[in-house]
Amino acid sequence: MTLPFSPETLKDLHERIETPALLVWQPNLEKNLADMQKLADRYRTQLRPHTKTHKSPLFAQWQLRQGAKGITVAKLGEAEVMASRGITDIFIANQITQASKIKRLRALHETIRVIIGIDHVDQIKLLKPYFSDARAPLPVRIEIDSGLKRCGVTVGESLIHLAKAVTDQPFLELEGIFTHAGHVYGARNRAEVERIGHEEGEIMARAKALLQQAGISVATVSVGSTPTAPFSVQNPAVTEIRPGNYIFYDAMQIALGAAQANRVSLFVLATVVSRPAADRLVIDAGSKALHTDGASLTGHFGLPLNVQGKVIRLSEEHGVLQTSPQSKVRIGDPILLIPNHACAVANLFDVYHLFDAALEIETVPIEARGKSQ
Ligand SMILES: Cc1ncc(COP(=O)(O)O)c(C=O)c1O
Structure with a gap:
């Protein structure tokens, strides 16, 4: 693993930013946004990025400016934050029942x-009791289970039954169908990622055809995760993709072959607080900065870029980094890490420190962090 910028830059950042902190390398973030928009455009689909990854209205605006049709969120609270900052087309990819x-x-x-x-x-x-006098029907999308076995109906009688129940209600508008092939995160190799991606598209094409046979048409067929989007988007039935993680990428995406390390834009900056043994560095980023997600996929809790080794253990405020006994790193030095799961990590911090080659640092608030209700 190599640093995306010079060691002097890292030193400079470490002098100005207290750790643990989240750094965002703007040149990579911009490339990631542009490339995913290009993928959507190439297949004449809409991009509706999942903003639960970054939870930042500013980054959502950048995605919209690139050409995204609207945004996706996981929670009503996230939608409220995004709407309060001027975003007017939001898909809450979730059921609301309270x-x-x-x-x-x-x-x-x-x-x-x-x-x-x-x-x-x-x-x-x-x-129903809350919408019968609404100004317009509430648009809804039926969730299809494409293999994750979380929410969603399977493609068959239950889909038709639910679609008819929706179209029977004047207070609802059946706007589309959607799925998320999240089981891709359990894939063992690249071929499996590809297979799950193609299947995601095929299952949705079958769902759309079945609805059509029943005389029900839907405007939107929405799929997507970051690893599956390049494959599911190829199915002609698909009209929209919803990747989220691609804005940052992380060690899980690298392990799945969905990104190269040189495209990661989000890093955790930490400081060495102790070196109790020659091969053991302790850093000030524990599970409250690096999160415990993803270790079963990657085999570690974070990939350091300016020192050999990996984070092998976390307690809340300490990360244990196994390194080479020959490493020259000293107590007080900075460590820059790629976290396992960018979406989980972003939710742990108040701000991003966004910076570019000119080393101007902008503090970007993570306004929807913690908005889980
Ligand atoms: C419903 C839904 N859509 C889209 C996504 C985005 O997937 P990814 O984080 O792989 O980009 C997720 C992620 O959890 C999701 O749950």
Whole structure:
């Protein structure tokens, strides 16, 4: 692993930023945004990036400026933050079933275009009392299970039954179908990633065809994760992709072959606090900075870029980095790391330190962090 910038730059950043901290290398972030937009354009699909990765209205605006059609969020609270900062087309890729949240959804629906996910008739019953006098029908997308076995109906009778239940309700508009092939994160090799990606597209094409046979048409067929998007997008039935992680990439994406290390844009900056043994550095980034996600895929808890080795253990505020006994790193030195899972890590910090080759650092608040309700 090599640093994306010079050791002097790292030293300079470390003199100006207290650790642990999140750094964002703008040149890579811009390349990542441009390339995913190009992929969507090449297949004449819309890009609706999942912003639960970065939780930043500024980065969402950059994605929209590149050509994204709208954004995706995981939570109503994230949607409210994004809407308050001027974003007007938001897909909440989730089911909303708690009364107080349905009231908040109704309020949001009165001001922007908000679409939600649905995969059971009981959700319709819960929504109905709050939407029958809404200004316009609430757009919904039926969630299809393409193998993750989380939410979603399978392609068959249950899909038709649910679609009819939606179209029977004047307060709802059946806007589309969506899926997320998240089981790709359990893939053992690149061929498996590719197979899951193609299957994601094929399953959605079958779902669309089945609905058509039943006389039901949908405007949107939405798929996507960062590893599967390059494959599922190729299916002509697909109209929209929703990758999220691609803005940053991380050690999990590298392990899956979805990105090269030289395209990562998000890093955790840490400081060596101790060296109790020649081969053991202790850094001030523990599970509250690096998160524990992804170790079963990558075999570590973070990849250091300016020292050999890997983070082998985390407690809350300490990271144990196994290194070569010959390493010249000293207590007080900076360590720059690629985290395992960028989306989980971003939610742990208040701000990004965004910087470019001129070394101007901009502090970008992570406004939707912690907005889990
Ligand atoms: C419903 C849904 N869509 C899209 C995504 C984006 O996938 P990725 O993080 O692999 O880019 C996720 C991620 O969890 C998701 O849950």
